Amino acid sequence: MATGNSKAKWKQSVEAEAATQLQKTQVTLQYEGKATEQTVLATPPAECALLWPEDNPGLNRLYYGDNLAILAALQYDPAIRGKVKLIYIDPPFATNSVFQSRSQTDAYQDLLIGANYIEFIRRRLILLRELLADDGSIYIHLDENMAFHIKVVMDEVFGTRNFRNWITRRKCSHKNYTKKRYGNISDYILFYTKSDTYVWNRSVETWTVERARKEYTCVEAGTGRRYKKVPVHAPGVRNGETGQLWRGMAPPPGKHWQYPPKTLDAMDARGEIYWSPTGNPRRKIYLDASAGVPVQDIWYDFRDDRNQNVLITGYPTEKNPEMLERIIQASSNPGDIVLDCFSGSGTTLAVAESMGRRWIGIDNSPEAITTTLRRFFQGTERMGDYVNRPKEIGTNTGAQTTMLALLDADATEASPPTARYQPFSIYADARETAQMRTLIQPWILSDAE
Numbered sequence: 001m002a003t004g005n006s007k008a009k010w011k012q013s014v015e016a017e018a019a020t021q022l023q024k025t026q027v028t029l030q031y032e033g034k035a036t037e038q039t040v041l042a043t044p045p046a047e048c049a050l051l052w053p054e055d056n057p058g059l060n061r062l063y064y065g066d067n068l069a070i071l072a073a074l075q076y077d078p079a080i081r082g083k084v085k086l087i088y089i090d091p092p093f094a095t096n097s098v099f100q101s102r103s104q105t106d107a108y109q110d111l112l113i114g115a116n117y118i119e120f121i122r123r124r125l126i127l128l129r130e131l132l133a134d135d136g137s138i139y140i141h142l143d144e145n146m147a148f149h150i151k152v153v154m155d156e157v158f159g160t161r162n163f164r165n166w167i168t169r170r171k172c173s174h175k176n177y178t179k180k181r182y183g184n185i186s187d188y189i190l191f192y193t194k195s196d197t198y199v200w201n202r203s204v205e206t207w208t209v210e211r212a213r214k215e216y217t218c219v220e221a222g223t224g225r226r227y228k229k230v231p232v233h234a235p236g237v238r239n240g241e242t243g244q245l246w247r248g249m250a251p252p253p254g255k256h257w258q259y260p261p262k263t264l265d266a267m268d269a270r271g272e273i274y275w276s277p278t279g280n281p282r283r284k285i286y287l288d289a290s291a292g293v294p295v296q297d298i299w300y301d302f303r304d305d306r307n308q309n310v311l312i313t314g315y316p317t318e319k320n321p322e323m324l325e326r327i328i329q330a331s332s333n334p335g336d337i338v339l340d341c342f343s344g345s346g347t348t349l350a351v352a353e354s355m356g357r358r359w360i361g362i363d364n365s366p367e368a369i370t371t372t373l374r375r376f377f378q379g380t381e382r383m384g385d386y387v388n389r390p391k392e393i394g395t396n397t398g399a400q401t402t403m404l405a406l407l408d409a410d411a412t413e414a415s416p417p418t419a420r421y422q423p424f425s426i427y428a429d430a431r432e433t434a435q436m437r438t439l440i441q442p443w444i445l446s447d448a449e
């Protein structure tokens with residue numbers, strides 16, 4: 001591991017070779033049609049019409065329309081600008097394809113490629129940055145096509161120092177590939193924050209007996225507590241207390257004690273130091289003191305097509321809700337606003353809702369909006385039961401399909417609806433209101449009929 005001392009030595013030699021100015025120059029992506037940030041921030045905002053409920057907007061919002069103009073409008077909303085704690089987006093991946101739902105309905109197109117795609121994403125990222133709280137986080141889900149380009153753009157927009165992780169997700173089971181290359185089973189999530197101070201609830205996985213035994217190999221005589229041994233020293237030379245002799249022993253060359261000698265004495269008195277037969281001290285780390293296995297940046301457990309029992313909406317490329325649960329748990333707290341402006345079937349929104357977060361979803365696909373309403377009011381279906389045709393609106397249990405009408409007719413602040421979900425408001429870019437009204441009409445009418 002590098003130490004302050006040796007890094008300084010190497011830095012001198014680097015500076016001798018490189019022009020300091022160049023070292024400090026931001027690496028940027030250049031392409032034709034790249035707008036200035038100023039131009040992007042001046043994007044004409046959509047006029048957003050509240051379609052439902054007409055007089056009592058809820059905390060959560062579902063928007064229909066192009067997210068560029070809607071994000072531009074949200075910049076001027078004091079309840080939202082600088083208040084969004086978490087953004088997760090799963091935009092098109094520049095696949096040059098059109099995606100259909102399981103019911104064979106066109107869901108969305110993914111036809112922008114190259115610089116057009118990069119600029120499409122960049123403009124939205126600039127506007128999203130304005131909405132993000134100072135202690136907020138943004139996750140963008142991509143595949144190998146454009147992840148590298150968008151990483152550079154994210155560095156430009158959010159700053160390299162705010163890059164946190166490049167997460168690799170196993171997206172599906174292994175394939176019997178016939179192409180002359182390795183099977184492609186991963187996609188990527190880039191995690192950035194707005195600043196150095198951000199919401200972070202460390203994710204841990206529970207220990208399995210097998211994994212715990214493998215890692216915590218020792219059992220303490222007397223207590224039976226399982227533990228592992230780790231060094232009591234750390235890299236780097238220190239001149240203070242941690243660089244002094246402890247029990248007559250100096251820290252190994254180039255190292256310092258992890259704690260001052262007084263603390264080490266106290267730890268030893270509590271039996272937390274293991275002494276090897278040759279007199280080498282090691283620190284004991286107990287399994288029962290571990291909250292779990294800290295989550296790393298490769299995620300194996302969140303495949304989208306897990307098994308036939310998994311509950312789905314049938315929307316193409318819908319993401320694994322448990323993956324969203326991990327992200328929302330780690331980077332937000334109950335009551336925080338979570339935003340997804342490529343919300344598709346509403347996975348982020350439904351998970352945010354179930355975890356007590358407020359949410360904003362935006363999508364410009366009628367099929368996405370219909371699917372989101374269906375997800376909220378009729379639920380999801382087992383993948384194995386999916387019959388190529390979603391349930392008709394109104395054919396499910398009355399209680400669920402009539403919820404929009406119930407909320408619309410009866411809910412007041414004093415007497416909130418007894419619904420499974422908090423009320424949410426439906427908005428549309430004013431240019432799209434006619435179509436959005438058509439999309440929500442069946443849900444509102446189903447109760448009245």
Ligand SMILES: C[S@@+](CC[C@H](N)C(=O)[O-])C[C@H]1O[C@@H](n2cnc3c(N)ncnc32)[C@H](O)[C@@H]1O
Binds near residue numbers: 108320
């Ligand atoms: C990959 S899908 C998102 C799937 C989603 N994560 C889920 O779990 O269902 C991308 C979504 O972005 C939407 N989209 C693409 N361009 C958009 C735009 N300019 N404005 C709003 N939504 C857009 C598409 O309609 C599509 O639903």
